[in-house]
Amino acid sequence: MDLTWTAEERAFRKEVQDFLKAKLPADLRAKAFAHHRVTREDFVRWHGILTDYGWGAPSWPKEYGGTGWSPLERLIFEIESFKAGAPRLIPFGLSMIGPVLMKYGSQAQKDRFLPRMLRLEDWWCQGYSEPGSGSDLASLKTRAERVGDRYIINGQKTWTTMAHFADWMFCLTRTDTGAKAQRGISMILIDMKQPGVTVRPIKTLDGGADVNEVWLENVEAPLENLVGEENQGWTYAKYLLGHERGGIAGIGHCHRELAILKSLADRTMASGESLSLSSRVRDGINRAEGQLLALEMMVLRVAADQTDPGPKASILKIRGSELQMELARLQMQVAGADAWPYDPEWMFADASYHGPSPEYSPAAAAAYFDMRKTAIYGGTNEVQKGIIAKQIIGV
Amino acid sequence: MDFEYSQEQRMLTDSLRRLVEDNWSRPKRRERQGAGVLNLNAWSSLVELGIGGLLVPEEFGGFGETPATMLAVHQELGRGLVSEPVISSAVIAVTLLANCQNQALKQQWLTAHAEGDAVLAVAWQEQGERDAQRPLCTRATVSKDGYSLEGRKILVWHGAGAQALIVSAVLDGEVALFLVPADTQGVSVQDHPTFDGARAATISLKGVQLTKTQLIASGVAAEQLLTLALDHGIVALCAHACGAMAYLTDSTIQYSKTRKQFGQPLAAFQVLQHRLGDMLIQSEMGLSMTYVATNALGEPDAAKRSRLVSMAKVEVAAAARLVGEMSVQLHGGMGMTDELEVGDYFKRLTYTDMLLGDTNFHLQRMQDLNAA
Numbered sequence: 001m002d003l004t005w006t007a008e009e010r011a012f013r014k015e016v017q018d019f020l021k022a023k024l025p026a027d028l029r030a031k032a033f034a035h036h037r038v039t040r041e042d043f044v045r046w047h048g049i050l051t052d053y054g055w056g057a058p059s060w061p062k063e064y065g066g067t068g069w070s071p072l073e074r075l076i077f078e079i080e081s082f083k084a085g086a087p088r089l090i091p092f093g094l095s096m097i098g099p100v101l102m103k104y105g106s107q108a109q110k111d112r113f114l115p116r117m118l119r120l121e122d123w124w125c126q127g128y129s130e131p132g133s134g135s136d137l138a139s140l141k142t143r144a145e146r147v148g149d150r151y152i153i154n155g156q157k158t159w160t161t162m163a164h165f166a167d168w169m170f171c172l173t174r175t176d177t178g179a180k181a182q183r184g185i186s187m188i189l190i191d192m193k194q195p196g197v198t199v200r201p202i203k204t205l206d207g208g209a210d211v212n213e214v215w216l217e218n219v220e221a222p223l224e225n226l227v228g229e230e231n232q233g234w235t236y237a238k239y240l241l242g243h244e245r246g247g248i249a250g251i252g253h254c255h256r257e258l259a260i261l262k263s264l265a266d267r268t269m270a271s272g273e274s275l276s277l278s279s280r281v282r283d284g285i286n287r288a289e290g291q292l293l294a295l296e297m298m299v300l301r302v303a304a305d306q307t308d309p310g311p312k313a314s315i316l317k318i319r320g321s322e323l324q325m326e327l328a329r330l331q332m333q334v335a336g337a338d339a340w341p342y343d344p345e346w347m348f349a350d351a352s353y354h355g356p357s358p359e360y361s362p363a364a365a366a367a368y369f370d371m372r373k374t375a376i377y378g379g380t381n382e383v384q385k386g387i388i389a390k391q392i393i394g395v
Numbered sequence: 396m397d398f399e400y401s402q403e404q405r406m407l408t409d410s411l412r413r414l415v416e417d418n419w420s421r422p423k424r425r426e427r428q429g430a431g432v433l434n435l436n437a438w439s440s441l442v443e444l445g446i447g448g449l450l451v452p453e454e455f456g457g458f459g460e461t462p463a464t465m466l467a468v469h470q471e472l473g474r475g476l477v478s479e480p481v482i483s484s485a486v487i488a489v490t491l492l493a494n495c496q497n498q499a500l501k502q503q504w505l506t507a508h509a510e511g512d513a514v515l516a517v518a519w520q521e522q523g524e525r526d527a528q529r530p531l532c533t534r535a536t537v538s539k540d541g542y543s544l545e546g547r548k549i550l551v552w553h554g555a556g557a558q559a560l561i562v563s564a565v566l567d568g569e570v571a572l573f574l575v576p577a578d579t580q581g582v583s584v585q586d587h588p589t590f591d592g593a594r595a596a597t598i599s600l601k602g603v604q605l606t607k608t609q610l611i612a613s614g615v616a617a618e619q620l621l622t623l624a625l626d627h628g629i630v631a632l633c634a635h636a637c638g639a640m641a642y643l644t645d646s647t648i649q650y651s652k653t654r655k656q657f658g659q660p661l662a663a664f665q666v667l668q669h670r671l672g673d674m675l676i677q678s679e680m681g682l683s684m685t686y687v688a689t690n691a692l693g694e695p696d697a698a699k700r701s702r703l704v705s706m707a708k709v710e711v712a713a714a715a716r717l718v719g720e721m722s723v724q725l726h727g728g729m730g731m732t733d734e735l736e737v738g739d740y741f742k743r744l745t746y747t748d749m750l751l752g753d754t755n756f757h758l759q760r761m762q763d764l765n766a767a
Contacts, residue, residue, distance in 0.1 A: 134727050136656040159728050203733040205742070211728075270525035280755040336525055337550050337749045342590035356549060356587050356597045365590050365749075369742065372723050373731050380727065382666050 013076050020084040023049050027349070029085035033260060035363035036349040037208065038087050040123075040165045046087045047120045056118035057094055064102060064114050071303035075251070079296075082252030083259065090162070092124035093117030095247060097170040100187070100236050104228035109189070113168075125163040127171030127190070127214065128237070130156060135383050137172075138181040138234065142216065144173035144188055146223070151175075151188055153219045159377070163199045163212040166192045171216075176231050187233035189225040190216070204373075206366035207344025241378075248313065248378065249299050249320030254292050257327040261285060264334045264364075275334055284330050288323065295319050311391040314384040321374035321381060328364075328371040335364035342366060400467060408467050410444055415475030421736055424476060428592035433556030438479055439511055446481055448509030450489045450627075455505035457489075462630065462692040466685065469631045473638025476743050478593040480514055480553035486631040488515035488561055491572070491624035495611045500574050504559060516557035518548035518598050519621060526752040528563075528621055533600065535564040535571055542566070542610065544573065544581075544603040552750070554596025555586035561611065562600065563621060571613040572620060579603055591742040619697060626704045629751045630692055633685040633711040636747040640678040640718045643740040647674065647722045650737075654727075661725065670725060674718045681714035702764040705757035712748035719744035 005013070028046060031038055050056045058077050060066020069077065082088070089095075098117050101109050116122040133140040142155025153173055163169070169190045176184030190197075196219040201209035228236055265276035265285060275281050298319070302312050309316075332339050339362065346362045375381045389395075400408065418440060427434045441447065449468060451457020465486065472481055485508070492505055492515075507513035521532050533546025544564055554560065560575045560582070575582060581603035584596050612620050648671055651661040661667050688707030694700040719741040723730035726737050748754055 129728065132655075134656065136658075139656075204731050205723075205733060205738045207733070211731075269523040271527050271531075272523075275525075278755065280758065332745075332749075333753065333755075336753055337520070340550065340589045340591075340746060340749055341587035341595045343588050356585065356595070365745065368745070369590075369738075370731075372720065373728075375724055376727050376731065380724070382664070382724075385666070 009072065009076065012073055013080060016077050016080040017084070019053065019055070020080060020086060023053065024084055024086050025049075028087055031349050032085035032087065032256065033263075034349070035260075035347070035367055037347050043087055043090050044120045047090070047118065050089075051118045057098070058089070059095060060098065060102075064098075064110075065118060071306070072300065075299060075303055078247070078252040079255055082256040085256065088253070090120060090123070091247065092126055092162070092166075092170075093120070093122065096126060096240050097124055097189075100170070100227060100240050103239065104236055106224065108224060109227070113189075122167045123162070123165045125160050125166035125169045125192070125214075127157045127160060127169040129159045131158050131213075134159075135380050137237075138185070140172055140174060140185065142171065142173045143177070144175050144186060144221075146175070149223055151221045151223065151226070153188065153190065153216050153221060155216050157214040157216070158202070158212075160199075160212045160214045161210055163192070163214050164201055164209075166199075168192060169214070170227070172233050172237060175233075179231065182234040184231050185233040185237075186230050187227040187236050188221050189227065190219060190221050194219060196220075205369035206347075207342075208347070208366075208370070249295055249316040250324050250374065251292075251296050251299050251320065254295065254320070254323050254327060257324070257331070258285075258289060258292055261288070261327055261331050261334065264331055268334055268336075281334060284333070288326055288330060291319075291323055291326070295323055311388040314379075314387045317378060318381050318384050324374045325368075325371045328368040332364040332368040339365040404464055404467050407444065407464070408471050411446075411468060411471040412474070414440060414444060415471060415477060419475035419477055421739070424478070424592070424739075428478065428588075431586070431588065431594070433479065433514065433553065433594075438514065441477070441479060441481065442511030447485055447511045449485060450493065451505045451509040452493055455493075455501060456509040457505065462627070462689045465627070465631055466634045466689045469634035470638035470641070473635035473640075473743075474642045476592070476639065476739055478591065478743075480516070480556055482628050482631045482635065483517065483552035484508070484515045484557065487517050487624045487628035490627040491517060491561055491620050492574075492611070494620055494623055495572075496616075497574075497608070497611055499608055500611060504574065507558075513558045514553065514556050515559050515561060516551050516554045516596075517561045517563075517621075517624065518551045518554060519563045519625075520548060520550045522547065522549055526756040528618070528625065529570060530563040530565050533562065533564040535566040535573065535605075537566075538604065541604065541606040541608075542573065544575065544600045544605060546600050548598040548600070549595075551596040551598050553594050554598055555584050555594055560598065562598075563617070566613055569614045570617045570621070572611040572617045573605055574609050574611055575600075575603060575605065579605070589746075591746050592739070622697065622701060625751055626701055627692060629704050629708050630685065630688045632747060632751055633681070633688060633707050636711050636715045636744055637678065637682045637685050639740050639743055640674075640681060640715060643718055643722050643737065643744070644671070644674045644678050646736065647671065647725050651725055667725060670721050674721050677714035677717045681711045684710040698764050698767055702761055705752075705760045705764075708752065708757045709754050709761075712754055715744035715747040 057066035062068040144151040144153045175186040196217040198215040200213045202211045268275040342362045448457030449460045453459045535542045581601045583599045684707045691700045691703035
């Protein structure tokens with residue numbers, strides 16, 4: 001065992017840092033540190049910059065235009081990118097449907113879709129959850145019927161993140177109603193820009209609307225848009241969930257939020273003194289930093305071990321969400337009552353007005369509200385603990 | 396000790412619950428909040444039930460009610476997420492004026508308040524001062540006819556809806572409190588929405604000229620008055636949170652009985668049953684602590700009173716956080732939307748810690764009062 005970074009890994013980190021220093025636009029960085037909303041164009045711009053440099057697909061093998069990085073290199077890239085204030089990479093293509101198509105997709109699907117994922121030329125969304133099927137995803141009801149040379153799809157999806165930007169959806173549909181739960185599900189690629197697709201944004205607690213309801217009414221998909229085999233969609237969905245193990249902990253996000261938290265505490269004054277000198281405030285920050293280092297090491301351990309992570313994947317999801325929520329809460333605590341006045345309009349970088357308090361404050365409460373989602377999405381923390389229990393008890 | 400409501404308290408809370416259920420339904424509440432200004436009809440309907448004069452002494456046209464009645468009333472207001480300026484005006488400002496020695500101001504403003512003709516706001520916070528109750532940058536100087544006021548106040552709860560402001564300032568190195576009609580020359584008010592649907596204002600005071608009679612109190616008396624008034628406000632805020640927690644716990648229990656996953660209602664899962672149990676435990680303990688603090692408002696020893704009030708603030712804020720967070724969790728994705736009531740309650744419960752001194756402030760205050 002050697003717990004130190006190798007010379008190669010240190011050099012790689014330096015290379016990433018130098019790249020970010022040179023290529024990350026200042027306005028994007030500023031948005032990240034002010035928690036301002038990142039637009040579709042911002043994401044497209046950043047993906048373009050990375051692709052120009054050859055880093056458009058950090059988790060892909062070289063044969064598909066990826067970097068061919070090791071899991072540890074990918075993590076170093078993720079952490080350094082977040083620390084520098086880069087926008088997150090939109091995961092729907094790169095981390096979700098992309099790897100599924102590489103493993104199970106037809107050659108035609110690979111040729112058509114994979115190259116367009118790097119620059120977000122196609123914006124993908126994930127058609128999984130339904131109004132009656134959240135934690136219990138396998139109970140989904142959206143129906144795909146084979147009619148001649150196509151599928152006719154009917155149903156309703158919900159919590160579809162960024163569907164309002166999407167050109168394509170990878171959609172879990174029921175193709176065999178006779179089969180039990182997971183058995184009769186197929187994954188179909190659906191063109192979002194066709195009649196019968198209706199997207200309605202869902203306003204969330206922070207006043208934003210990143211998630212949507214999507215209605216599919218007699219929507220068509222040619223048979224060639226089926227991923228893999230019919231009724232095997234659950235297998236692909238599970239492969240997809242397990243693919244980006246490192247990402248689920250939000251470790252990069254946590255690093256950036258800790259930095260923001262420390263900076264807020266330094267800048268916030270109370271009776272002539274920086275709040276970071278208050279032991280009550282400092283204790284919370286120091287504890288969070290320790291938890292972050294433990295989580296990071298946990299992520300590295302899982303990433304370095306390419307065998308089945310077993311219950312460790314759920315540990316990462318749970319602890320990652322808990323830390324993200326805690327960091328948001330601590331930021332709100334540091335902002336104090338300054339975080340009380342709030343108008344969702346203040347979250348846009350081009351808004352002329354940012355409220356009565358130092359600019360960071362309105363975002364502090366909004367982020368606290370919004371981060372509660374991390375304990376719900378991707379399988380609630382209760383469901384994750386159930387998974388852990390099943391695996392360790394062996395039932 | 397008697398935990399039963401008196402007949403009068405029962406009648407008042409029953410009427411209030413009916414009014415709030417009818418007129419603070421989610422659509423009506425939202426519509427008024429969206430308008431961005433204090434809705435005078437809504438305010439009047441509260442005043443008609445006696446909310447404006449509840450704590451105003453009888454000699455000024457009020458009811459001179461006890462803290463226990465205040466507790467009962469604010470639980471009802473919290474159940475319905477009433478965001479009108481009851482705590483800021485009818486509790487904090489009224490308590491401050493009712494306990495001062497300036498008879499002319501009491502006659503004028505307490506009477507008007509009980510009648511529903513005036514809303515008041517207390518402007519005590521300043522930038523960079525967090526929750527400290529001593530003013531730092533707002534200064535009063537003696538002028539020819541009275542006083543001149545310069546400075547800036549922030550986070551003034553419903554400041555834009557008030558006809559008069561009670562402003563704290565430094566006068567000759569001591570704390571002084573002034574009554575400043577909002578239309579006085581040199582007063583400018585910038586109004587902001589808050590995340591829970593209330594309003595907070597930033598108030599600038601430039602060359603504001605006041606007469607001698609507008610001084611409410613100065614020196615130690617002013618400090619004591621402000622602390623007394625804010626302590627009453629904290630207890631009302633705790634009661635408000637308890638009402639909101641009771642409602643939210645109940646509605647989350649109902650939701651968990653109807654929402655099904657894996658072929659069963661959520662309420663059938665033991666882990667979720669325990670979460671609901673935790674919510675009820677926290678709600679009940681929060682309410683009990685609020686009873687303690689309500690009782691403490693009658694305590695003649697101000698240090699003892701404030702220490703108990705701080706304890707309640709810390710406990711109720713923690714309870715409010717747990718109940719709010721768990722309610723969202725139990726509602727799953729729906730809890731994250733702006734489309735159900737649970738989000739509104741979560742946000743309101745979140746401000747329980749934020750307003751009138753956060754947990755760190757009150758822990759420090761307890762420590763200081765222990766030492767004293």
